[in-house]
Amino acid sequence: MIDSQDLKMILSIYKDAGDDEIISTTTQNRFEEKKEASSMSEPDPIIATVSPRLSPQIAQKRDDSSASAAKSLEELKEALRAFEGCALKYTATNLVFGDGNPKARIMFIGEAPGADEDRQGLPFVGQSGQLLDKMLSCIGLTRETFYITNIIPWRPPGNRQPTPAEAEVCLPFVRRHIDLVNPDFLVLLGGTATKTLLGGRDGIMRLRGTWKEYTTDAGKKIKIMxxxxxxxxxxxxxxxxxxxxxxxxxxxxLKEAGVTLKECL
Structure with a gap:
């Protein structure tokens, strides 16, 4: 049964997502800018052609040894800086490693950085990250009480989806990242993170919303959703x-596990 706090959380999420009419039956996306209608036809603008920045021809190559050798998050970060097996490193501005409390009991893993994350060197700081922070605040979580990272630590050109090969070469670093944070709960954000860590043929539409068991490289069994x-x-x-x-x-x-959560504001 959904209690009053849950209802308050639901209303807050709807509000943050742009819904302000509970009587409306039409789904609206308030984050999408409205296109202004024009009564007069205008000539097509002249757009300069810019050649895309090409990735160097670098073989995608896993490096399990340097990832597993890292004894701390700082060492893992330096190992990623030295890693040359992913061409995305050479088209990105910054390495986007992680953010939040590294001793938190819950860890979130997303897909890859976007333009805002690439500029700031931090995960989930753009529009989607701000929405995520608002959603998690409604269940009492802040970046002081959770940790967050991505499967891919470098922004793919044009914010494209990472390829399976790119996710594969970064996987040893992701698994070591999980070991070093050592959470009790792991939440995967989106299809790329889900496919990379859970494998199988099922997509996120079938897998979402159900706790499963995940065994870390260190042998710890944790809940994953x-x-x-x-x-x-x-x-x-x-x-x-x-x-x-x-x-x-x-x-x-989290409540059943004794994790202290703030009330939804």
């Missing part, structure tokens, strides 16, 4: 209901 990426929620606001149902499950599991 996949949920929709906040960027997907911005594009598909009709999925908000599924997101808050998953967040309620996460909140209740």
């Amino acid at each position: 996949a949920i929709f990426h906040p960027a997907y929620l911005l594009r598909s606001p009709g999925q908000k209901r599924e997101v808050w149902l998953d967040l309620i499950k996460i909140k209740h599991s």
Whole structure:
């Protein structure tokens, strides 16, 4: 049964996503800028052609040894800086490693940095990251009480989706990242993170919202759940209901485990 705090959380998520009419039956995306209608036809603008910045021809190559040798998050970060097996490193501005509390009991893993993250060198600081922070605040979590990173630490050109090969070469560093943070709960944001860590043929539509068991390289068994990426929620606001149902499950599991949560403001 959904209690009053859960209802308050749901309303807050709807508000943050742009819904301010509870009587409306039409899904609206308020994050999408309205296109101004023009009554007069205008000539097409002249757009300069800019050649794209090409990635150097670097073989995608895993490096399990340097990842497993890292004894701390700082050492893992330096190992990634030295890693030359992923061409994305050479088209990105910054390495985007992680953010939040490295001693938190819950860890979130997304897909890859976007333009804002690439500029600042921190994960989830753009529009989707701000939405994620608001959603998590509704279940009592802040960056002081959770840790967050991505499968890919470098921005893919044009914010494209990472390829399976790019995710594969970064996987040893992701698994070591999980070992070093040592969470009790792991939440995967979006299809890329879900496919990379859980494998199998099922996509996030089938896997989301259910706790599963995940064994770390260190042998620890932890709870793992996949949920929709906040960027997907911005594009598909009709999925908000599924997101808050998953967040309620996460909140209740954290409470049962004795994790102290703030009240939804």
